[in-house]
Amino acid sequence: MSIQLAEFDFQILGCFPIIFQLRPHLEEAKFIEQVRYQMKEGYQLAFLELEEQAVAVAGFRINTCLALGKFLYIDDLIVDEFKRSQSYGKQLFQWLIEYARNQGCEHLSLDSGVQRFAAHRFYLIERMSITSHHFSMEL
Numbered sequence: 001m002s003i004q005l006a007e008f009d010f011q012i013l014g015c016f017p018i019i020f021q022l023r024p025h026l027e028e029a030k031f032i033e034q035v036r037y038q039m040k041e042g043y044q045l046a047f048l049e050l051e052e053q054a055v056a057v058a059g060f061r062i063n064t065c066l067a068l069g070k071f072l073y074i075d076d077l078i079v080d081e082f083k084r085s086q087s088y089g090k091q092l093f094q095w096l097i098e099y100a101r102n103q104g105c106e107h108l109s110l111d112s113g114v115q116r117f118a119a120h121r122f123y124l125i126e127r128m129s130i131t132s133h134h135f136s137m138e139l
Contacts, residue, residue: 003095006045012036015047018057022078035059043075046099048092055080056088058096062103072100074110077119093126 006012009032016031026034035045042063048056059076074096079089100108111134112119 001048001050001091003046003048003092006035006047011047012045014054015045015057018047018054018078018080019059019076021081022076046092046095048088048095050083050088055083056092058092060096062100062105068109069106070104071107071109072096072103072105074108077110089122090126093122 004011006015012032012035013028016026016028019031020026020028035043038059042061044060046058046060047054056079057076058074058078060072060074062070062072064070077089077093077096079092097108108128109131110123110128112123
């Protein structure tokens with residue numbers, strides 16, 4: 001078992017089946033192109049691999065803002081639905097915390113859909129706080 005950053009196209013594509021469980025609107029044929037585009041803006045994919053297959057994936061970026069200073073923002077965090085409750089999510093989450101610290105980040109944050117109750121329980125167990133409401137509108 002290892003956690004690493006996806007650098008090569010085959011690694012990015014290997015993350016697709018897991019990301020698709022969280023983001024079912026994505027198309028496999030366009031996934032590498034989309035991730036590569038986002039990588040130009042600082043997006044990274046980390047994945048926990050078990051027996052040469054991704055079982056947990058996190059998409060994230062490091063940014064700076066007036067409210068938080070330097071922070072790691074988790075765009076996507078998902079564990080294969082058939083591999084949950086085996087500590088893979090916890091291991092990947094702890095890796096993200098350590099990565100953020102090593103990059104000089106002062107905070108780690110994410111948004112989570114209001115319907116994702118199991119994810120909310122996980123984040124609270126991992127000592128995250130609910131610090132704001134997120135508002136949005138489609139344009």
